[in-house]
Amino acid sequence: MAEIQTNEGGGKKKGGSKQKKFSVHIDFTPMVDMNMLLITFFMLCTSLSKPQTMEINMPSNDKKITDQDRDKVKASQAITLILAGGDSIFYYTGQPDYKNYNSLKLSSYRADGIRSFLLRRNIDAVQKIKVLKQKKLELKISLKQFTDEVSKIKSGKNTPVVIIKAEDRASYKNLIDALDEMQICNIGKYVIDKITPGDLFLVKNFESKGTYAGKFVTN
């Protein structure tokens, strides 16, 4: 393979002179060494995969937009998630009930926690999207049709609206996990909002099982 055969004067057989056959072997070992070195360098100094990203749109805090211009969320569709410290997550539906500490529910980031609750609330959209996914797999609809339909279902009228509020103690991972659940549960309408003193009160009240609120009544 790595040899060059030189056959000098192939046609001069009649001349009588003895011909010499050269066989030039090239040793490729140093070449392999060098390539291996380069490969090692590239493997160590580069990253193969580009990082993933999540796109989010935050609400504008433009002062010109009054509350009337905003879409008021129907209380029956609203779910408020409160991301508290220590990887715990609370949720309540609709309007907060400050008198009853049990209106706040403790949940978890595991699959049987907040996800199962959100999936149950969003069951219509989830099932519709499941059907669509199946159709897409069977190549009945194109990718564009699929994405159009999905966004239509996600922005449908009866889908829940999730408000994510995070305490200062919560970590960035908690926020990403909560946003992730929105994707997994096919929730189209969600917003990250500032936590209000009322929400903090709810969490404290829950943790102290109602005794925290008791202080305010007596005073």
Added chain:
Amino acid sequence: MSKVKVPRKSTRIDMTAMSDVTVLLLTFFMLTSTFVRKEPVQVTTPGSVSEIKIPESNILSILIDKTGKVFMSLDKQTDMVNTLDSVGNQYGITFTAQEQKKFKLLPTFGVPIKDMKAFLALKSSQQDKILANYGIPTDSIDNQFKVWVQKAKANNPDLRIAIKADQKTPYKVIKNVMNSLQDLRENRYNLITSLKNEPAQ
């Protein structure tokens, strides 16, 4: 017993095939990979199921470590210089051509503007060492981070903002950064995550 004569065989191995393979691998690595940017702090991004890839150019990336230090980087060197100039103008600092040249070669920057001149005068090996101790001030009294983003965006309106934060960063810091961006009416941005495999239901 007579000895069996073992014929001597040459132990030469033909390395051509091996060389072919390595060259092929090398080509693959060179074509598919991108170089890792040098970052002053170690950041572990949280995992998510999102599969959107980040665009390649026109990125303003904001790096936040778990203690809440903020660093920034721009991928175009011309943007770097223009941004430095306009931020310098804002604070009444002019940079010499040499300082500009040094600045545009930085992979990541994150020094309070008053320390910038002293920082740029250092050798690059020293810069790497001390950069991790700095960070762009983000507090409400002296929000230099806001100025940096504003100027960068003014110089190149196509910039996309990408936030890369450590998973243990307290939300307080993230909130601060997000509020600053909101004040600038930058309502669309990307959060960089790493891929987590979880079956979507």
